[in-house]
Amino acid sequence: MKHGDVLLKKTQLGPFPMHRLKRIAKPTTLITSDVQRIDARENAFDKAGRGDFGREVQREQTRPKKEPLVAAQLDVITTLASIEDKRVASSKAPIPEDPRILSHHIKRLGYFLNADIMGICRNPEYAVYSFDKMGNPITIDYPFAIVIVMSKEYQTVRASNGYDWVVDSISFQAYQRAALVAHTIANYIRRLGYRASPQHVRRYQVLIPPLLLWAGIGEVSRAGIILNPFLGLNYKASAVLTDLPLAADKPIDFGLQDFCQRCKRCAEMCPSKAISMGDKVMYNGYETWKLDVQRCASFFLLNKKGAGCGRCVKVCPFSRPATWSHNLVRWGVERFNWARKLAIPADRVSGHGKANERQKWWFDLEEGDGVLRTPGSSSNRT
């Protein structure tokens, strides 16, 4: 085995030129020492399940998924989540000790397994939930997090309006693949003699957004979620926590704080008005636009004309595919104030925020009492 310097150069390892982005020491979002660990039971969907957002929302959260495709996807990912963590090998494998070589190896492994973007960061203490869903205190001491990003399928995002019957499936398509990669990498690392814990939508002991921020996957957006310059909001992520000695990536700055301050497209188009039209505020130690999670989760669950909601993902100007023209706009927006001023109104008239009826391939189906029906209220497609 020979890992020459060629492997450690700044080169593109995956489908997107992440190596070209400006790297900085700290995220573009101010994080103060006031930041507190979160209780996993304080997640909006758990609150909804407890009845904190009213009885109707509670009923929707606690029933099985009403749309059959996402129900099927959830069955499969739940099986994946049931995988017992393989015992850590009793002796360490004879692999290089250089953290840069190990980071390259793990990232390249992720791309081999079909990840769209890979990143690595130190695992900040405040990313770990304080208590799990059963109320047990969580103590995990993994120094590193490997972040695995999977793109949502753009043609279906293009066909959807962001809150119709396919939108929840779009998320689970990416969640499923991200979970498959996380379990495979974690199992492999344990065979190398290091601890590793897969983290994905059906088994979170950590918050993913701080990991995305520190691993340089994206910046905090107005929609309150992390935005990647090449995928926009159009992705889902999983992670592997580990003590394999890795080299951390750095956060990125592609001008998003200024872009989101001006754009407001997601806030205008959000059907629940959960996204702030105002300025950033301090919240739990983060300086960020504040999402109204009760409004967001309640609309997601109560949506009668679709399954879930991802309208912010659909309308965000950054969620456009990596064509040469969109990439040219990305290049400009990252660098120039005037490019942002031009790109924001241009996106409004581009038609990308609308549903493409000709590409609709899914069936509108809703389960009730064990029977699938065509939804009475039809779709909210515009």
Place this chain on the structure above:
Amino acid sequence: MKHGDVLLKKTQLGPFPMHRLKRIAKPTTLITSDVQRIDARENAFDKAGRGDFGREVQREQTRPKKEPLVAAQLDVITTLASIEDKRVASSKAPIPEDPRILSHHIKRLGYFLNADIMGICRNPEYAVYSFDKMGNPITIDYPFAIVIVMSKEYQTVRASNGYDWVVDSISFQAYQRAALVAHTIANYIRRLGYRASPQHVRRYQVLIPPLLLWAGIGEVSRAGIILNPFLGLNYKASAVLTDLPLAADKPIDFGLQDFCQRCKRCAEMCPSKAISMGDKVMYNGYETWKLDVQRCASFFLLNKKGAGCGRCVKVCPFSRPATWSHNLVRWGVERFNWARKLAIPADRVSGHGKANERQKWWFDLEEGDGVLRTPGSSSNRT
């Protein structure tokens, strides 16, 4: 829900222009009425496990995977295989009855779930194993098979020499993803009120090659496996058997019988000399080049300088990525005799059949007695 005629046009649904290929009534390989169903226990690897190929081969087949990455991949796919088939919904969903619309829907679903190529065929009786691995007779009466094709990751194929320490992992990367899609589609179809059975590397009741042939995924190659014009041998497949009323695709003809008759690259480079240098013969009702499965499986298992073997996949001129230049060659080879005569020697000097050392990212590791070691005999990389 509205499925206009636009959806039924001959359009490209996935990454490859499968709709442009010449379709024919029967496969380019003669299949006579002599074709017999196969006993699943007569698979080369099962024979190896029983000791039919000698004690050393048997020992390698019955031990755990020696390479840690493929062992990790196998753990995850085995969990997937353990998914119990969801009960078929007691009533049928209100979906269109037109088999063409249902076929379009299922194919588009496969591409949504990240399949590289989707195809559909009637499930020929001779594709179904006569007996399962436990010796129980198999009777399955699913009229249709949905075929799911996943590309192997080309950069790693490029870096590998086809029989080094990464080659088995390359297959399982594609197997894993194909299994994930098969389970998801099968679960979804059962929710629609139809029967569906996922078939993949850890749970086969059918032979996949006849399905690939009839669904128009490829033609029989000299290497004895089905070759797709865009992926060559560089893929793995899974399937879903179902009684959902679908419209079958037709077999394809892209000139491979003539190409393989001339080329012989896989036979020349096969380290076990398992691939025939001669002409096609009649075997179990098929007119095909006859692979020596004992030689193939024995080399695969005994390989001391790597994990498994996929040298035929690596060296096949069709296993090149879909760049514009390779696609131009594909276009010519499909149509013109002289293009084949030019392309075969051109591939010999292109360097694509060699390992690319600069792109090697994996570690050479071999497990023995629960400990990982750098293999004493190193790698067979040339």
